[in-house]
Amino acid sequence: xxxxxxxxxxxxxxxxxxxxxxxxxxxxxxxxxxxxxxxxxxxxxxxxxxxxxxxxxxxxxxxxxxxxxxxxxxxxxxxxxxxxxxxxxxxxxxxxxxxxxxxxxxxxxxxxxxxxxxxxxxxxxxxxxxxxxxxxxxxxxxxxxxxxxxxxxxxxxxxxxxxxxxxxxxxxxxxxxxxxxxxxxxxxxxxxxxxxxxxxxxxxxxxxxxxxxxxxxxxxxxxxxxxxxxxxxxxxxxxxxxxxxxxxxxxxxxxxxxxxxxxxxxxxxxxxxxxxxxxxxxxxxxxxxxxxxxxxxxxxxxxxxxxxxxxxxxxxxxxxxxxxxxxxxxxxxxxxxxxxxxxxxxxxxxxxxxxxxxxx
Amino acid sequence: xxxxxxxxxxxxxxxxxxxxxxxxxxxxxxxxxxxxxxxxxxxxxxxxxxxxxxxxxxxxxxxxxxxxxxxxxxxxxxxxxxxxxxxxxxxxxxxxxxxxxxxxxxxxxxxxxxxxxxxxxxxxxxxxxxxxxxxxxxxxxxxxxxxxxxxxxxxxxxxxxxxxxxxxxxxxxxxxxxxxxxxxxxxxxxxxxxxxxxxxxxxxxxxxxxxxxxxxxxxxxxxxxxxxxxxxxxxxxxxxxxxxxxxxxxxxxxxxxxxxxxxxxxxxxxxxxxxxxxxxxxxxxxxxxxxxxxxxxxxxxxxxxxxxxxxxxxxxxxxxxxxxxxxxxxxxxxxxxxxxxxxxxxxxxxxxxxxxxxxxxxxxxxxxxxxxxxxxxxxxxxxxxx
Numbered sequence: 185x186x187x188x189x190x191x192x193x194x195x196x197x198x199x200x201x202x203x204x205x206x207x208x209x210x211x212x213x214x215x216x217x218x219x220x221x222x223x224x225x226x227x228x229x230x231x232x233x234x235x236x237x238x239x240x241x242x243x244x245x246x247x248x249x250x251x252x253x254x255x256x257x258x259x260x261x262x263x264x265x266x267x268x269x270x271x272x273x274x275x276x277x278x279x280x281x282x283x284x285x286x287x288x289x290x291x292x293x294x295x296x297x298x299x300x301x302x303x304x305x306x307x308x309x310x311x312x313x314x315x316x317x318x319x320x321x322x323x324x325x326x327x328x329x330x331x332x333x334x335x336x337x338x339x340x341x342x343x344x345x346x347x348x349x350x351x352x353x354x355x356x357x358x359x360x361x362x363x364x365x366x367x368x369x370x371x372x373x374x375x376x377x378x379x380x381x382x383x384x385x386x387x388x389x390x391x392x393x394x395x396x397x398x399x400x401x402x403x404x405x406x407x408x409x410x411x412x413x414x415x416x417x418x419x420x421x422x423x424x425x426x427x428x429x430x431x432x433x434x435x436x437x438x439x440x441x442x443x444x445x446x447x448x449x450x451x452x453x454x455x456x457x458x459x460x461x462x463x464x465x466x467x468x469x470x471x472x473x474x475x476x477x478x479x480x481x482x483x484x485x486x487x488x489x490x491x492x493x494x495x496x497x498x499x500x501x502x503x504x505x506x507x508x509x510x511x512x513x514x515x516x517x518x519x520x521x522x523x524x525x526x527x528x529x530x531x532x533x534x535x536x537x538x539x540x541x542x543x544x
Numbered sequence: 545x546x547x548x549x550x551x552x553x554x555x556x557x558x559x560x561x562x563x564x565x566x567x568x569x570x571x572x573x574x575x576x577x578x579x580x581x582x583x584x585x586x587x588x589x590x591x592x593x594x595x596x597x598x599x600x601x602x603x604x605x606x607x608x609x610x611x612x613x614x615x616x617x618x619x620x621x622x623x624x625x626x627x628x629x630x631x632x633x634x635x636x637x638x639x640x641x642x643x644x645x646x647x648x649x650x651x652x653x654x655x656x657x658x659x660x661x662x663x664x665x666x667x668x669x670x671x672x673x674x675x676x677x678x679x680x681x682x683x684x685x686x687x688x689x690x691x692x693x694x695x696x697x698x699x700x701x702x703x704x705x706x707x708x709x710x711x712x713x714x715x716x717x718x719x720x721x722x723x724x725x726x727x728x729x730x731x732x733x734x735x736x737x738x739x740x741x742x743x744x745x746x747x748x749x750x751x752x753x754x755x756x757x758x759x760x761x762x763x764x765x766x767x768x769x770x771x772x773x774x775x776x777x778x779x780x781x782x783x784x785x786x787x788x789x790x791x792x793x794x795x796x797x798x799x800x801x802x803x804x805x806x807x808x809x810x811x812x813x814x815x816x817x818x819x820x821x822x823x824x825x826x827x828x829x830x831x832x833x834x835x836x837x838x839x840x841x842x843x844x845x846x847x848x849x850x851x852x853x854x855x856x857x858x859x860x861x862x863x864x865x866x867x868x869x870x871x872x873x874x875x876x877x878x879x880x881x882x883x884x885x886x887x888x889x890x891x892x893x894x895x896x897x898x899x900x901x902x903x904x905x906x907x908x909x910x911x912x913x914x915x916x917x918x919x920x921x922x923x924x925x926x927x928x929x930x
Contacts, residue, residue, distance in 0.1 A: 234893075239851055267893040275840070275854035276889070278773065279636060283889030286621065286629055297752060301846030362739070363752045404735075 231490035232265040233258050234289035235482075236280040238296030241270055245408075245463075246433040246456050247478060251295045251318060254482025261483075264490050277302040285310050291489060291496070293318060293482060297365060304328060314496055316485060318478060319365055331481050333501040336372030337535050338474045338508040339429075340542035341528055342453050343376025345510070346427040347388045348524040349451070349471060356391040356425030358401035358416045360432030366402075369431040369455065369474060371395045372542045376531075379540075383527065391420045395543075409437035417442035426450040427471065436466045443469065451516070458511035473511040481507060504536045563866065565922055566911035574904035578610050578896055579603035610896045617890025618883035628771045633886055635774040639843075641882025642777035643836040647856050648863030648874040649788045650832030654719075655869045656792060657825040658805040663708060663723025664857025666730035667701040667830040669850070671837025673734050674700030676744055676848055679758035679841060689761040693842055698834035704730065705830020706823055713819035719826065727857070735850050746847050754847040764843045777839040781878070784835055789871035791828070801825050833857065862909040881905060 235255050242252040252268065259266045267287050269280040277299050284292045285306060291314045294303035300320040307315045307328035315328040322328040346355040357373050359366040370393040381388040393400035401420070403412045417428055417439040426448055428439045436452055436459055443450035452459075452466065454473030459466060481499055488494040501507020510528075513520055534540035579585055585606055588599040616622055618637045624630040647664050654661035661667075675697035684692060704726060711717045737743040739753040746756045764775035792798040803811040804821045812818050840852050863881055867873030884901045892898055911918045918924070 269889045269892040270898055272898065273851040273854040274849050275852060276885075279640075279886065280889045280892075282632070282636075283617065283893055286624065286632075286890075287893050298849065301757075305845070361753070365752075404732075 229262055229264045229490050231262075231486075232267065232287070232289045233291055233293070233486045233490070234267040234284040234287065235293040235295065236268070236277065236284060236299065237270045238298050239271055239273060240406075242268065244433060246406075247318070247476065248295055250456065250476070250478035251293060251482050253479040254486070255293070257479060257483045258486040258490075262487060262490055264486060271299075274298060278305070281306040285313060290314065291316060291486065294320065296320070314489075316496065318481075327496075329485075329496045329498050331478070331485070331499045331501070333368075333476050333508050334503075334542075335368040335474065335476060335508055336375075336542040337503045338510055339369045339372030340376035340379070340535065340540075341503075341510050341531055342429065342472060342474045343373035343378075343390075344380045344531060345376075345472060345520070345524065345528060346373070346429065346453060347377040347380035347386075348384075348527070349516075349520065350388070350425075350427050351449070352424045352426045353386055354389045354391060354424035355427040355429070356401075356417075356420030356423070357429040357431065358392040358403070358413075358420070359430075360403050360406040362398070362400070362402050366431050367393070367395075367398070367400075369429070370400065373429050373453075375542060375544060379531070389424070391423050391425050392416070403432055403435075406433050408434040410435075411438075413438035414442050418446065421446045421448055421450060427453065429453040429455075429474075431455050434463075436463060436470070440466055440469050454511070460511065460514045468515055470514065471516050472513055474508070475511055476508055477501065477506070502536075503532055562915065562918055562924065563868070563912060565924075566908050566918055567866075569911055569918070569921070570904045570908035573907055574900055575607045575610075577903055578900050579606050581897070582606045583895060606896075609894055610891055610900075613890045613894045613896070614883070614887035614901075617887035621890075632772060633890075635768060635772045636886040637879065637883045638778045639774045639882075640885040641878045642781040643839045643854075643856050644859055644863050644881050645781040645875055645878030646784050646836035646839060647833045647860035648867060648878050649784055649871070650829045650836070651860045652864035652867060652869035652874050653788065653792065653801070653825065653832060654829040655864055656805045657801045657821065657829075658808065659709075659712075659822065659825055659829065660720050661705070661708075661723055661826065661829045661833075662720055662858075662861065663705070663726050663830075664833050664860045665853055665855070666723065666727035666857070667704045667833040668837045668840070668853050668857045669727075669730040669734045670704040671697035671701035671834035672841045672848065672852065673730075673737055673744075674834075675838045675841035676755050676758070677737075679762035680744065680756040683759070684761060686761040689759060690764065690842060693758070693762045694835070694838040697838035697841065698831045701834025701837055702827045702831035705833070706827035708830075709823035709826030712826070713822045731850055731853075738848075738850060752849075754849050757846050757848075758842050758844060762842055763845065764839070773843075775843050777843055780835060780839065782875070784832060785871045785875050788832070788874075792871070797824065801828075833860065836860070859905075862905055865909050865912050 233255055235251055237248045240248055242248050255266050255268060258264050267284065267289060269283060271277050271280055281292065281294065281302055293316045295318045297319050300317060303315055303317050303320065304323045304325055307325040311327055313327060316331060317328060318331045321330050355377050357370050359370055374390045374393055374395050377388050377390050401416045403410060403416065413430065413435045420428060421442055428450065430439050439452050451469050451471040454470050456476045458473045458475055460470040460473065481501060485499065489496060503509060531540060535542055585599065585603045588602050592599050616633065618633050621630050621633050647668065651661050651664060675693045678693035678696050708719050708722045708726065711722050712719050735753055738755055739745055744755045746754050764777055766772065767774045767776060792801065800816050800821050803816055804818050808818050836856055841848060844852065859881060863874055863877045867877035884905060888898050888901055
């Protein structure tokens with residue numbers, strides 16, 4: 185293993201034997217330059233963590249970025265080697281995974297349900313390598329582990345909080361596309377708001393999603409802060425909603441504009457990351473965020489394998505293990521009654537011990 | 545009109561020298577992007593004034609490493625430890641070049657008739673819709689299934705192109721506007737089909753807009769066994785290039801195409817129906833793109849999402865321009881851009897962002913499409929436009 189890691193030297197030897205004179209010259213130059221490269225002061229582990237993105241870049245402020253942060257954190261704190269490749273279309277999934285296999289990665293993360301089929305194929309073709317699918321599943325491949333999240337659990341708490349906070353008793357949600365990875369948030373949100381209705385007897389309306397009929401407001405894509413997003417948000421505000429929960433990556437610019445232009449005292453609930461911290465410009469309008477903590481999951485998986493030498497295992501992020509949770513209330517902490525906070529705590533305990541089903 | 549045509553002709557009459565210089569310049573500027581923003585190079589900026597040599601050395605190393613990775617990823621992987629990994633890159637280049645060549649021929653055909661077909665994406669998607677419909681919803685014997693799906697893809701795409709030609713001929717609607725708008729129509733229509741259970745949505749899936757994988761009877765056969773993704777697409781691409789050459793350089797209809805492209809007024813005076821030629825030329829242009837659609841739809845082994853078009857419709861424009869709209873040129877240009885696609889993951893592993901190759905690609909076309917610019921940079925004499 186050690187030898188092929190010193191890629192510079194190996195490449196030079198092999199290429200100079202080749203007839204491509206130009207490249208040979210270039211490679212000799214590499215050798216000369218390698219000697220002068222500045223030394224790095226990072227602890228080094230003989231372990232390589234790799235990741236292939238879903239469509240979209242590593243800087244999508246959403247799940248691709250969360251995974252990338254986990255990879256970067258592993259590099260910075262554990263000193264593992266890393267490699268990554270972005271996929272700009274579904275055509276690139278397979279070549280990107282193959283490149284990781286060729287780079288002899290110790291673990292290869294495939295981000296998103298779009299990569300389920302390609303990563304299963306790669307796992308089957310390379311039974312001695314380890315793969316992890318984020319938001320996907322293994323089709324009988326023992327060397328492919330899955331990272332999944334019970335997002336309805338934390339969204340349920342968000343729905344209850346939204347209903348309790350709302351002065352109009354109308355709360356709204358909308359999604360990027362009508363797909364399970366999105367509607368899991370909206371399901372929990374809906375039932376959480378309805379739980380408030382049941383508990384207090386205050387009639388509460390949820391705009392934008394009907395879990396029974398599986399219909400609601402969707403943008404049709406995940407374009408950040410698009411015109412469609414703003415139109416949907418504005419319509420929900422017009423319909424009386426004063427808490428919005430857009431489940432489509434970064435829609436907080438569009439939603440906050442819609443609220444401000446309507447001149448109402450509305451707030452938003454963030455998704456995936458603690459939006460009040462990652463986008464502080466919206467902090468005064470973010471009630472809380474439903475966090476999907478993929479950064480930690482990736483880091484934990486790498487650490488368990490690279491440092492603790494444990495076998496890979498499936499991972500389900502939920503309220504119990506803190507893989508998903510509500511962020512702190514930030515600026516709104518004083519505006520949320522102790523009664524609501526206590527109720528949220530009780531609900532969380534109920535979901536963790538199984539006495540409350542967030543999908544009912 | 546005549547000014548447009550003159551420019552288009554000058555662009556396509558690109559001398560080998562000018563094309564070579566454009567490619568060279570593209571790579572040089574690409575190298576600068578590669579080096580300046582590389583994280584290892586950025587790390588040396590802090591000490592730039594005390595030891596500028598280090599920065600230049602690291603930058604030089606980055607560029608060399610980058611292009612070595614491009615070679616390893618697209619031709620032969622010299623650091624591989626088994627023959628399959630060693631030769632896979634060149635097969636990947638061929639695999640990825642196939643749809644670029646097919647669609648590139650389609651756009652090239654349009655150029656030769658004086659039509660700017662920027663609707664490759666839309667036509668490709670309509671072809672995909674047809675191919676996927678046949679390949680996932682019908683039961684046919686092995687081989688026949690594939691041929692039927694392929695022909696339906698060509699017909700669907702060709703009809704979409706023909707519609708554009710018809711609108712141009714009947715109403716004078718500019719093909720650039722119409723094809724761009726049809727791109728949106730096609731992509732939304734395909735997504736609608738993909739999410740509707742009775743149309744193309746996968747059976748037993750999670751409800752994501754995605755089709756079933758094409759039936760085994762309809763998939764493109766692989767050429768080199770299961771270890772390599774290479775399939776008959778590249779052979780079809782070469783056949784398409786021969787057909788294109790014959791159509792454009794030898795056939796009567798090709799002669800009419802070229803006449804209209806050369807001077808529509810003269811063609812009309814000579815008794816050629818320019819309007820009818822526009823319809824057929826757009827349909828033929830789109831038919832080649834339909835072949836690329838069949839390649840995308842039938843070489844997949846898992847379900848399709850709408851992004852499977854992989855921007856080939858737009859990349860085809862660059863292929864046609866770089867290839868000078870000639871059959872041989874388009875094949876070579878398709879191979880070059882196929883190599884870029886194949887080498888991209890290996891370069892990314894080294895920390896070269898995938899956008900760099902996109903920049904190189906775009907710059908090459910920019911220089912080819914702006915002949916006065918490249919002439920000014922290299923002080924070339926003004927080309928005679930025949």
